[in-house]
Amino acid sequence: MPTTNDTTARETGPSVLIVDDEFSVRDSLYEWFRKDGYHAGSAENAREALARIQERRWDVVLLDIKMPGMDGLELQRRLKEVDPDLVVIMITAYASVETAVSALKHGAFDYITKPIDPDELSHLVRRAIEQRRLKAENLQLREKVEHLTAPGTLVGSSPPMQKVLEMVRSVAHTDATVLIRGESGTGKELIAQTIHANSNRRYFPIVPVNCGALPESLLESELFGHEKGAFTGAQYRRKGKFELADGGTLFLDEVGTISAQTQVNLLRVLESKEFTRLGGSEPIKVDFRVICATNQNLERAVEEGKFREDLYYRINVFSIHLPPLRERPEDIPMLAQHFLERFARQMNRPYEGFDPGAMDLLVRHPWPGNVRELANAVERALVVGSPPLVRAVDLPVRLNEDARPATGESLADVERAQIVRVLERASWNITRAAETLGIDRVTLYNKIRKYGLRK
Amino acid sequence: MATLDLVPIYMNDRPDLLDRLGEALGRILHMSIRQRTPAFDPEAAYDRSRGQYNSTVMLRLLLGDPGITGDRLLGVTSVDLCTPVLTYVFGEAQLDGRGSVVSVHRLRTEVYGLPPDDALLYERLQKEAVHELGHTFGLVHCADPGCVMHASTYAEEIDFKGPGLCPRCLGVVRAAINQSRAAT
Numbered sequence: 270m271p272t273t274n275d276t277t278a279r280e281t282g283p284s285v286l287i288v289d290d291e292f293s294v295r296d297s298l299y300e301w302f303r304k305d306g307y308h309a310g311s312a313e314n315a316r317e318a319l320a321r322i323q324e325r326r327w328d329v330v331l332l333d334i335k336m337p338g339m340d341g342l343e344l345q346r347r348l349k350e351v352d353p354d355l356v357v358i359m360i361t362a363y364a365s366v367e368t369a370v371s372a373l374k375h376g377a378f379d380y381i382t383k384p385i386d387p388d389e390l391s392h393l394v395r396r397a398i399e400q401r402r403l404k405a406e407n408l409q410l411r412e413k414v415e416h417l418t419a420p421g422t423l424v425g426s427s428p429p430m431q432k433v434l435e436m437v438r439s440v441a442h443t444d445a446t447v448l449i450r451g452e453s454g455t456g457k458e459l460i461a462q463t464i465h466a467n468s469n470r471r472y473f474p475i476v477p478v479n480c481g482a483l484p485e486s487l488l489e490s491e492l493f494g495h496e497k498g499a500f501t502g503a504q505y506r507r508k509g510k511f512e513l514a515d516g517g518t519l520f521l522d523e524v525g526t527i528s529a530q531t532q533v534n535l536l537r538v539l540e541s542k543e544f545t546r547l548g549g550s551e552p553i554k555v556d557f558r559v560i561c562a563t564n565q566n567l568e569r570a571v572e573e574g575k576f577r578e579d580l581y582y583r584i585n586v587f588s589i590h591l592p593p594l595r596e597r598p599e600d601i602p603m604l605a606q607h608f609l610e611r612f613a614r615q616m617n618r619p620y621e622g623f624d625p626g627a628m629d630l631l632v633r634h635p636w637p638g639n640v641r642e643l644a645n646a647v648e649r650a651l652v653v654g655s656p657p658l659v660r661a662v663d664l665p666v667r668l669n670e671d672a673r674p675a676t677g678e679s680l681a682d683v684e685r686a687q688i689v690r691v692l693e694r695a696s697w698n699i700t701r702a703a704e705t706l707g708i709d710r711v712t713l714y715n716k717i718r719k720y721g722l723r724k
Numbered sequence: 725m726a727t728l729d730l731v732p733i734y735m736n737d738r739p740d741l742l743d744r745l746g747e748a749l750g751r752i753l754h755m756s757i758r759q760r761t762p763a764f765d766p767e768a769a770y771d772r773s774r775g776q777y778n779s780t781v782m783l784r785l786l787l788g789d790p791g792i793t794g795d796r797l798l799g800v801t802s803v804d805l806c807t808p809v810l811t812y813v814f815g816e817a818q819l820d821g822r823g824s825v826v827s828v829h830r831l832r833t834e835v836y837g838l839p840p841d842d843a844l845l846y847e848r849l850q851k852e853a854v855h856e857l858g859h860t861f862g863l864v865h866c867a868d869p870g871c872v873m874h875a876s877t878y879a880e881e882i883d884f885k886g887p888g889l890c891p892r893c894l895g896v897v898r899a900a901i902n903q904s905r906a907a908t
């Protein structure tokens with residue numbers, strides 16, 4: 270490997286001087302800039318930096334804020350005496366961000382914290398060089414056009430889904446906590462991913478935590494991480510989800526199932542964005558956006574004392590309700606076609622669509638398992654059927670049963686089945702179901718009692 | 725013919741990626757490809773405090789492995805790589821040197837909350853492999869946005885560029901390979 274003082278890279282490209290007393294930092298940044306076509310140079314202390322600034326013109330100086338001898342602030346002042354237009358970027362450890370902020374007041378272009386995000390570094394340096402160029406030409410900085418990623422494959426054109434999509438669009442680019450509610454299989458996780466993919470945090474991970482799948486003790490160490498020896502079996506230090514989500518999004522799935530003790534701890538982290546690993550004492554600062562999902566009635570859980578009210582208010586800032594599929598049957602044809610195309614591609618089978626009988630069954634089924642159930646049904650149909658069209662017989666038997674007039678053939682059986690179907694589709698909203706059936710509410714209540722129907 | 729040693733590191737679950745990559749690299753670089761099992765313990769590159777693997781250390785381990793003797797070597801790993809200064813890297817290479825390493829971790833769409841996409845994963849891996857190897861032939865980042873030597877710091881940027889080297893970069897690589905062949 271070349272020494273860090275070797276400045277043999279291109280003499281023509283923009284130039285960057287790295288000033289840091291730590292060898293690994295100098296070496297790694299030097300290599301990075303060299304590969305990026307910069308003319309790079311390095312200095313390990315203030316004296317050396319001042320010597321280099323006399324030797325040639327540098328476009329950007331990356332300056333460690335904490336160095337033995339002269340500190341970064343003082344060095345910045347001295348360097349700017351030599352070249353007033355010099356663009357200085359401060360490098361700092363988390364602990365000294367306050368100093369970096371004061372460096373900004375004293376004319377630093379910006380600061381970055383170690384370890385440095387490579388994306389941030391390249392943008393920052395490019396912007397710094399651009400600014401120096403524009404300054405030289407006495408031009409105004411132009412606003413950069415924000416590049417947006419294409420939205421995910423979220424299907425749905427019904428009015429309720431349009432409303433959901435609008436909410437997703439409006440909340441995605443904010444940092445607001447989002448609570449996604451809806452029955453199982455309605456697409457809560459997909460919505461969380463879509464929000465993340467359209468947020469400014471999209472180049473960082475979205476970290477899902479299934480709160481319902483883990484016992485209390487495991488969930489805590491999953492979230493907080495632990496130090497070596499924090500408990501039996503903790504052989505290594507391990508980062509928790511809070512840390513892994515730093516910069517990105519933490520997706521707390523089934524948030525309603527969290528135990529009382531974990532609720533307390535979680536609330537504290539959400540409020541302070543600071544925590545310590547299990548068995549550790551050092552506070553760790555994190556920056557993530559929170560998205561929660563639940564298929565439970567959180568208000569009832571609060572009333573029953575199972576879910577903390579303060580945590581409820583903390584996560585219920587912006588809430589998106591995903592209606593069950595039976596309340597938006599208009600979406601079924603489009604969703605079904607979407608899944609058909611996806612699975613046909615995967616299986617490499619030339620399916621084109623559904624015949625009218627099959628589509629009729631799909632649209633009439635109440636889909637208690639919602640979109641997930643629909644997707645499964647379509648997948649199975651492609652396996653058992655033969656291209657190009659899915660037929661009614663290819664669909665699960667329960668769909669065909671819905672359509673048949675009967676468990677028995679009596680008028681009462683037909684009536685009972687019809688009432689069940691309508692009630693389910695209306696989510697047991699009695700007024701709406703009665704309207705659909707063309708009877709009044711009292712009559713409907715009586716029939717529910719007569720047939721012993723239950724939600 | 726100059727040889728390139730491909731070294732899988734924690735890639736047991738995806739030998740197919742290595743096979744495909746080897747085949748493509750042989751074609752693109754006109755090198756003979758060998759797969760080599762590492763004799764070192766990659767855990768030596770693990771950075772406990774970061775929960776990631778230090779790419780510089782990984783590169784040093786590769787270069788120090790007596791069983792890996794090719795003219796060029798490329799480590800391919802499923803673990804997340806970083807350096808003490810940078811939060812992550814897709815890979816690292818010696819500029820005008822012998823060694824390089826790439827990670828598939830951040831090339832996976834799932835890491836960004838998107839559905840898995842195996843075709844895209846492989847496409848990205850091949851681009852990053854050619855890119856890092858390009859550095860070992862002395863190439864710095866190319867201004868041509870379609871050239872695989874164009875810099876990319878996040879996965880979507882990898883998708884913008886093409887899979888191949890622009891004529892200028894390709895010329896440099898071919899010349900370097902011919903030279904190393906002449907030397908041996």
Ligand SMILES: Nc1ncnc2c1ncn2[C@@H]1O[C@H](COP(=O)(O)OP(=O)(O)OP(=O)(O)O)[C@@H](O)[C@H]1O
Binds near residue numbers: 422424451453460604
């Ligand atoms: N509007 C939609 N467009 C396309 N696919 C969808 C849509 N809604 C849901 N899906 C798909 O349906 C399946 C179930 O969705 P998801 O896992 O997001 O549901 P969920 O609400 O999180 O369910 P659970 O509460 O059981 O975890 C997934 O495969 C998802 O991609």
Ligand SMILES: [Mg+2]
Binds near residue numbers: 457458522
């Ligand atoms: Mg879910």
Ligand SMILES: [Zn+2]
Binds near residue numbers: 304865875
């Ligand atoms: Zn590169």
Ligand SMILES: [Zn+2]
Binds near residue numbers: 873891
């Ligand atoms: Zn090029």
